Each structure stands twice: as structure tokens, then as C-alpha cells.
Amino acid sequence: MDIKQNIYLDDWNCVFRKIPEEITKRSTDILAKGINYNDSYGYELLKQNIKDELQDIGEYELLCYISGSQAVDQAVLISQHQYKCTKLFKMKEVYHGLEIMHVDNADRSFKELELCYFSIDEKGELIADGLMEASNCIILTEPLYLFAQYGSQAFNIMKNIQRIADQNHHILIVDEVRSGVWKSGTFLLSEQFNHVTPHVICFSKGLGLSISISAACFNKQFYNNTLLKKMDVIKSNLSLSELAIQRANDLLGYSRKNEMFINNKTETINSWIKNGYSSIDANDVIKQFHTSGLILVLVFNENLSKMRVKMFRQILLSKKIIVRHCEDRLLYINFPIDTEEAEVIITFDIMKETIKAVSGE
Numbered sequence: 001m002d003i004k005q006n007i008y009l010d011d012w013n014c015v016f017r018k019i020p021e022e023i024t025k026r027s028t029d030i031l032a033k034g035i036n037y038n039d040s041y042g043y044e045l046l047k048q049n050i051k052d053e054l055q056d057i058g059e060y061e062l063l064c065y066i067s068g069s070q071a072v073d074q075a076v077l078i079s080q081h082q083y084k085c086t087k088l089f090k091m092k093e094v095y096h097g098l099e100i101m102h103v104d105n106a107d108r109s110f111k112e113l114e115l116c117y118f119s120i121d122e123k124g125e126l127i128a129d130g131l132m133e134a135s136n137c138i139i140l141t142e143p144l145y146l147f148a149q150y151g152s153q154a155f156n157i158m159k160n161i162q163r164i165a166d167q168n169h170h171i172l173i174v175d176e177v178r179s180g181v182w183k184s185g186t187f188l189l190s191e192q193f194n195h196v197t198p199h200v201i202c203f204s205k206g207l208g209l210s211i212s213i214s215a216a217c218f219n220k221q222f223y224n225n226t227l228l229k230k231m232d233v234i235k236s237n238l239s240l241s242e243l244a245i246q247r248a249n250d251l252l253g254y255s256r257k258n259e260m261f262i263n264n265k266t267e268t269i270n271s272w273i274k275n276g277y278s279s280i281d282a283n284d285v286i287k288q289f290h291t292s293g294l295i296l297v298l299v300f301n302e303n304l305s306k307m308r309v310k311m312f313r314q315i316l317l318s319k320k321i322i323v324r325h326c327e328d329r330l331l332y333i334n335f336p337i338d339t340e341e342a343e344v345i346i347t348f349d350i351m352k353e354t355i356k357a358v359s360g361e
Helices: 023-031 041-053 067-081 098-106 130-132 145-150 153-168 227-233 244-255 259-278 307-317 341-359
Strands: 060-065 088-089 113-119 138-141 171-175 200-203 214-219 284-292 295-300 330-334
Touching: 023 060, 023 171, 023 244, 041 060, 041 200, 041 244, 060 067, 060 098, 067 138, 067 171, 067 227, 088 330, 098 171, 130 153, 138 153, 145 284, 153 171, 171 259, 244 259, 259 341, 284 307, 295 341, 307 341
Parallel strands: 088 113, 088 138, 138 171, 171 200
Antiparallel strands: 060 214, 200 214, 284 295, 295 330
């Protein structure tokens, strides 16, 4: 099947393929007059807007940074500083930004924290002996990765992580850099995990609609407000860029004003996604599909060689379906809110052709 234009399903920043005009017009006005790089008024407004979005999870205080990696790094640093933590627990080879990745690859310390690991067994049960034996540590996890690997079991996994954190006085930092900003069907995927209240939530992709800005949100029940204010000035002025903050505030305002439309469109796209993969016979190539909101995850069969996994992506790219690289036999696909049904149909039609090619049919 040949298509005329690329279908971009690779960009976590792409909440909308075509950003609403009322948002872009304000951005244009700011660019025309010159950008203020210390937009303290807009920052306070953004803090309140984020607080409102997260109120169903808890009461959080926002600190803005430029990248998701910075938000995660600073969340770890501030938690370490306040709670005198000595260990950082994470899942091995799960990406949380470049700095932690480099530490992960060498199994060395991160910001003077001993790097430790927890894992999940084949049945989706949490293996957390180290967490149970320790106390006052930092747990860093990505809900989207858990959902991608384990589907609905991720809900129980997160609940167990929260339980262990509560029992052993650990700090739970949730990395929602990829899953935040309505991609999962809710503002954050964490909202779908009942009885999970992270100490810190980090997200970024999509918040500034392709303008760099990230958020580290600290649960006010556990964090010293004086410390947060002190740490809030130790960062680049770019994190207070009027343009980035305007995009974030206007996106949140637009979403509140059009909440019913966004929810309905997300549900509609999700139904198109489910219809698409339900028609695919992919047992020898794709083990299973997981979907939430605008996100689709393909889980490749364990018996499929790495070469054929790469081949799957290369064929999609050659057919103008633009997707990201595969991660640990996972292929994440991100549909923007303004995706049309024809694009979803074309995507799955090409996926069927790709499966046949990869399986050698």
C-alpha cells in the first residue's frame, strides 16, 4: 500500500498534530515582542493550573525545568537532600534520561546514591527483596513501561510498589515524561492507578507543545516548602521562558475548556485502535497489544529475532509510517488527538503487510 504523506506516530511532544490557533496566535505575539525569560507571573499561574490537574491524586508543588531528564534528576536530588536517602532503586535498563542511563550502564552510583534494582517476574509479580529489606530509599519507576510490558497487571504492580514504599518509608518518584499530558486517556497515567499517590511526579513531553519545558511535582504532604523554594532558583532561566510557560498554560486552559471534546475524541481514537489490532493475526510476530488512550504498544514475540524486530520498524518507515525505535521488544506508537480515522486504518493495513513480510509469508 502506498500513501502520499508520512503519518507521524513517533513524537511524544505531539499532543496535537496541528496546534489550536488560539494557542499559536499567543505564541506568535510573544515572539513578535520578544521573549521574557523570567516569566514569574506565568509561572505562578502554571503552578496553580498543574495543582488543579493533579488534585485527584494529591496536592503537589510544581518546579519547572527544561527537559524531562532534568526534572527526574532534580526530583532524585531534592529527595536525597531532604530524606538523606542512600540508595536509588529502579528497573534495570529502563530509561529515565541520559545521566541515569550512563550510570545504569556502568552500575555505579548516581549523585552518591547506591544504584539498586527491582524486577518483575514472568507472572507479573514484583520481585522486591531489596526494597523490603531496606528503608528510606528512593524508588524510581515509569508506569508506561510497566503498562507496556504487563498490561493491566501494571495496576497491581504499582499498588505493590506504593505499599512497600509506605511500609519502608521509601520515596516513590514516578517518571511520566512520556505518558503525561493526556496521552494515556487521562492527564497522567498515574490517575488510573487506584490508591497510588507518588511522592514526586515528573512529566514533560507535550506540555509545551514542542517547546522545551518539564515539570517535577512534589507532594506537599512530604516535602519542605522552604527547600522547594530554595531549589526552585537553582536552574536555567530557560525553564521560565515566557513562550514555554504560555504554551503550557494555554494548553491546560484549552483542554479544560474543551474537556468533553478531548475525552470523546480520545475514546473514539482508542476504539479505532482496538478495531485495528483486533483484525490482526500476529501470534508469531506480535505477542500482544496494549492500549490506553492515544497510546498503542506492540509487544513482539520472544522468539522473534532482534533483526526481524528491527526489520518490522524499517518496513513501517519505508511505507511512511513514522515510528520510534523499538525498546526491549516494545514498539510504542503515539496517536495525536487530531488523528483521523483514515490514518488509523492505513496504519493497521500497513502493519498487516509488515507482519506478513517479517514472518516470511
